[in-house]
Amino acid sequence: GQQVMQIPQYQHVQEGEDFTTYCNSSTTLSNIQWYKQRPGGHPVFLIQLVKSGEVKKQKRLTFQFGEAKKNSSLHITATQTTDVGTYFCAGFNQAGTALIFGKGTTLSVSS
Amino acid sequence: NAGVTQTPKFQVLKTGQSMTLQCAQDMNHNSMYWYRQDPGMGLRLIYYSASEGTTDKGEVPNGYNVSRLNKREFSLRLESAAPSQTSVYFCASSDQGALGELFFGEGSRLTVL
Numbered sequence: 001g002q003q004v005m006q007i008p009q010y011q012h013v014q015e016g017e018d019f020t021t022y023c024n025s026s027t028t029l030s031n032i033q034w035y036k037q038r039p040g041g042h043p044v045f046l047i048q049l050v051k052s053g054e055v056k057k058q059k060r061l062t063f064q065f066g067e068a069k070k071n072s073s074l075h076i077t078a079t080q081t082t083d084v085g086t087y088f089c090a091g092f093n094q095a096g097t098a099l100i101f102g103k104g105t106t107l108s109v110s111s
Numbered sequence: 112n113a114g115v116t117q118t119p120k121f122q123v124l125k126t127g128q129s130m131t132l133q134c135a136q137d138m139n140h141n142s143m144y145w146y147r148q149d150p151g152m153g154l155r156l157i158y159y160s161a162s163e164g165t166t167d168k169g170e171v172p173n174g175y176n177v178s179r180l181n182k183r184e185f186s187l188r189l190e191s192a193a194p195s196q197t198s199v200y201f202c203a204s205s206d207q208g209a210l211g212e213l214f215f216g217e218g219s220r221l222t223v224l
Contacts, residue, residue: 006153009151031210033212033213035213041217042201042215042216042217042218043154043201043203043213043215044215045212045213045214048212088153088154090154090213093156093169095167097159097161097167097208098144098156098159098161098167098169098208099144099156099213100156100170101146101153101154101155101156102153103151103152103153104153104154
C-alpha cells in the first residue's frame, strides 16, 4: 500500500535555529497536506500543496512540493518555543479517498 | 460551534470487554475518519466513511467495526478488546473527502489491561 515516509523522527534545536522535516512517497502524490500536533493535543491542519514545484509560506514556515510530486518539505526559520510539537505530512491512499499520514517529526526547542 | 466531539475521553477496559467510541461533528461534513495514534507510529487509518451510508477499511481495520449512524455520527466499536488496542483514537471529518482539510476531535485515550 501507499506509504509516506518522514525524516527525521526527532529533532532538537536551540531557539533561533532553523528546522526542516522531509516527506517522501514511493508513488506520485496528487496532493500533500501538513499538520501540527502540540504535546497532548490533536493534529491541526497547516496547509495543502497540490501543484508540482509549489512553494507556500506562512510567516516563518515554508512548505515545498517536489517537481515530481513524490516529496515535500517543511522548513521553519528561526524556531521559537511555540513551534514545539510533532509535524505530520499526509497523502492520499491509493483509492484517493482517505489521507495516509507519515510517522511525523517531533521537534523540541530549548531556549 | 463544537466541531468534532469524541466520547469518552478516557477509558480503561479489561481484555475481552467491548466498547464503542462515539464521534459527532456539527460542520455538515460528508466524510469521517477514525485514526489511532501510537508512539513512534504516527496516525494510522482504521476505517473511514466517505459519505453517509458508506464505510471502508483503512490501514489497520482488524479488531474494529464502524457504523455511520447518520451524517453527523460515526462510531468505532471494539468487540473484544486486546492490549494491542491500547492507543489514542482520533475521529476526524472533512467536507471534501481527502481533498479537504481534516478537522480532528480531542482524542480518546483507551487502555486495555
